[in-house]
Amino acid sequence: MENNIRLLINNISVVYSDVIQVLKGVSLTIKKGQIVSLLGSNGAGKTTTLKAISGLLKSENGKVTEGSIEYDGEPVQNSSPEEITRKGIIQVLEGRQEFKYLTVEENLRVGTATRWGKPFKKDLEMVYHYFPALLARKKNLAGYCSGGELQMLVMGRGLMAQPRLLLLDEPSLGLAPLLVKEIFQIIRRVNQELGTTLMLVEQNANMALQIAHYGYVMENGKIVMESDAEDLRENPDVKEFYLGTAASGALKSYKDVKSYKRRKRWL
Amino acid sequence: MEFFLQLLVNGISLGFLYALSALGFVMIFKSSSVLNFAHGELLAIGAFLFLVLSAWAKLPIVLAFALTLVGSFALGFIVERLFLRPLIGEALIEVIMLTVGLAAMFKGLLLFVFGGDIHDYPEFLPEGLSLQLGTIQVPSVYVAALIIGIVFLILFGFFFKYSSQGIYMRSVADNQPAALSLGVHVRRVFALSWAIAALVCAMSGIVLGIINGVNVHNLSGIGLKVFPVVILGGLDSIGGAILGGIIIGLLETFTGGYISTSLREIIPYIVLVFILMVRPYGLFGLVEIERV
Ligand SMILES: Nc1ncnc2c1ncn2[C@@H]1O[C@H](COP(=O)(O)OP(=O)(O)OP(=O)(O)O)[C@@H](O)[C@H]1O
Ligand SMILES: [Mg+2]
Numbered sequence: 001m002e003n004n005i006r007l008l009i010n011n012i013s014v015v016y017s018d019v020i021q022v023l024k025g026v027s028l029t030i031k032k033g034q035i036v037s038l039l040g041s042n043g044a045g046k047t048t049t050l051k052a053i054s055g056l057l058k059s060e061n062g063k064v065t066e067g068s069i070e071y072d073g074e075p076v077q078n079s080s081p082e083e084i085t086r087k088g089i090i091q092v093l094e095g096r097q098e099f100k101y102l103t104v105e106e107n108l109r110v111g112t113a114t115r116w117g118k119p120f121k122k123d124l125e126m127v128y129h130y131f132p133a134l135l136a137r138k139k140n141l142a143g144y145c146s147g148g149e150l151q152m153l154v155m156g157r158g159l160m161a162q163p164r165l166l167l168l169d170e171p172s173l174g175l176a177p178l179l180v181k182e183i184f185q186i187i188r189r190v191n192q193e194l195g196t197t198l199m200l201v202e203q204n205a206n207m208a209l210q211i212a213h214y215g216y217v218m219e220n221g222k223i224v225m226e227s228d229a230e231d232l233r234e235n236p237d238v239k240e241f242y243l244g245t246a247a248s249g250a251l252k253s254y255k256d257v258k259s260y261k262r263r264k265r266w267l
Numbered sequence: 268m269e270f271f272l273q274l275l276v277n278g279i280s281l282g283f284l285y286a287l288s289a290l291g292f293v294m295i296f297k298s299s300s301v302l303n304f305a306h307g308e309l310l311a312i313g314a315f316l317f318l319v320l321s322a323w324a325k326l327p328i329v330l331a332f333a334l335t336l337v338g339s340f341a342l343g344f345i346v347e348r349l350f351l352r353p354l355i356g357e358a359l360i361e362v363i364m365l366t367v368g369l370a371a372m373f374k375g376l377l378l379f380v381f382g383g384d385i386h387d388y389p390e391f392l393p394e395g396l397s398l399q400l401g402t403i404q405v406p407s408v409y410v411a412a413l414i415i416g417i418v419f420l421i422l423f424g425f426f427f428k429y430s431s432q433g434i435y436m437r438s439v440a441d442n443q444p445a446a447l448s449l450g451v452h453v454r455r456v457f458a459l460s461w462a463i464a465a466l467v468c469a470m471s472g473i474v475l476g477i478i479n480g481v482n483v484h485n486l487s488g489i490g491l492k493v494f495p496v497v498i499l500g501g502l503d504s505i506g507g508a509i510l511g512g513i514i515i516g517l518l519e520t521f522t523g524g525y526i527s528t529s530l531r532e533i534i535p536y537i538v539l540v541f542i543l544m545v546r547p548y549g550l551f552g553l554v555e556i557e558r559v
Contacts, residue, residue: 054448081447082450082452085449090449091448093444093445093448098442099438099442100441100442101437101441102438106437109434110435110438110446110449110451113446113449113450113452114449116435117431158449
């Protein structure tokens with residue numbers, strides 16, 4: 001039992017700047033080879049959970065104050081991002097954080113930082129295989145790529161590190177529906193063909209639950225629901241609040257649209 | 268005409284030396300946003316290290332040069348580890364004050380050890396290095412300046428463009444949180460940029476020492492010229508630093524040659540003030556890529 005678990009988060013609390021408590025006793029489990037989705041509305045604490053895993057909390061003055069995070073049985077809470085990335089956990093940040101003044105291929109090469117000096121030709125080929133759109137643009141500055149290309153770029157860049165656990169933060173944000181579909185298909189293929197374990201944070205619950213094996217729902221820094229992805233899709237509460245398909249769906253989804261628009265301008 | 272060409276060649280050679288040292292300054296600024304006020308002292312330390320190894324220890328010149336480069340690289344690394352790293356995350360003004368303090372400390376130490384006199388390197392540049400271009404004669408030290416400037420700027424160009432370590436360094440300058448998320452060792456990049464800065468400073472310090480003699484005040488004063496150079500070129504642009512260096516070098520020699528030698532020393536600062544008034548981001552600062 002123990003050894004098919006990639007990540008075990010046990011009752012963690014996260015505090016920013018010593019006073020702002022954001023996570024209040026979060027527990028979750030990610031099995032090897034699975035896609036686990038973490039859903040929740042704005043400000044629920046999804047990104048904070050990912051940063052607790054990847055160690056990036058540190059640079060924002062955040063800290064895991066209670067509980068533990070075990071990766072392949074080894075405690076990693078509050079380790080530095082340099083150490084955690086070298087163990088094989090890579091977080092793809094929210095909002096497509098490309099390196100603007102580097103070309104597409106140079107961006108991908110930064111993904112080799114955890115294994116500097118090792119060959120990376122095969123990995124480049126692998127990334128271009130999954131994201132053919134990047135191949136055509138490999139010599140262009142990333143700053144001039146479209147939103148869809150950038151999402152492929154940052155995901156490909158994460159894959160260059162040969163991650164054993166890839167954390168994706170809202171890959172569908174601000175993309176056209178057709179592109180969202182394509183991105184999710186690629187995520188599924190990466191999971192099936194490369195065997196990469198994935199954690200997928202999404203507000204697009206509908207798409208996320210179609211490719212995930214298991215899902216968690218977070219509210220106000222706590223996990224409020226968890227279950228197999230199929231069951232979550234059928235759950236009336238999830239339907240109402242996240243899939244926007246219940247009777248009051250029109251109102252809920254209007255609220256989503258509003259907050260989504262507001263965010264897009266910030267990015 | 269002959270005089271003009273002579274000034275042109277001297278100006279360009281001098282410009283390459285300024286460009287080389289400005290490269291170090293810009294690199295530290297790009298990767299860690301630190302303005303290094305101890306730049307001139309790094310130049311002086313390199314020049315004096317070479318003095319000790321060549322004139323005092325009487326090592327063969329090539330060995331002395333190589334050891335100076337290795338020594339300054341190590342020094343840059345140590346300075347970052349010892350003084351800068353504890354201040355990562357502190358307010359910018361504190362970090363800047365620290366470099367001002369470092370400048371005073373290094374200068375004091377150099378004066379304590381070497382005094383304020385002008386020292387000389389042994390003669391080692393072969394006479395054959397000097398060039399006869401038509402009617403003008405380019406002294407060997409200016410030819411050396413050109414060679415060192417061009418060779419190292421090309422080497423660093425390749426390093427930043429093609430090597431993995433160079434690409435990691437640029438990624439930190441571009442988007443530090445993203446670099447961190449991919450496991451780029453950001454603190455190591457800071458240390459490396461200080462090490463490279465100290466190395467390029469040492470190189471231009473040595474050649475300037477051959478031209479003007481090795482003197483603490485003189486060299487740390489030349490180091491100050493990095494400000495006009497990088498303000499002209501744009502603080503965050505390596506290409507701009509190179510062009511800025513050459514422009515300032517030319518301005519100096521032409522002012523000195525045609526107008527007055529006393530104006531020569533202040534012309535870079537007149538340009539500095541002028542540029543700040545009309546184009547505060549420099550002539551060649553990065554064009555911001557904006558998404559609409
Ligand atoms: N560096 C920080 N310092 C203080 N508070 C923070 C910090 N980062 C996030 N928070 C707070 O923590 C809460 C959770 O933020 P988080 O980014 O984890 O939410 P999220 O679920 O990812 O939301 P979204 O869907 O908008 O991305 C928010 O109330 C936010 O204001
Ligand atoms: Mg978030």
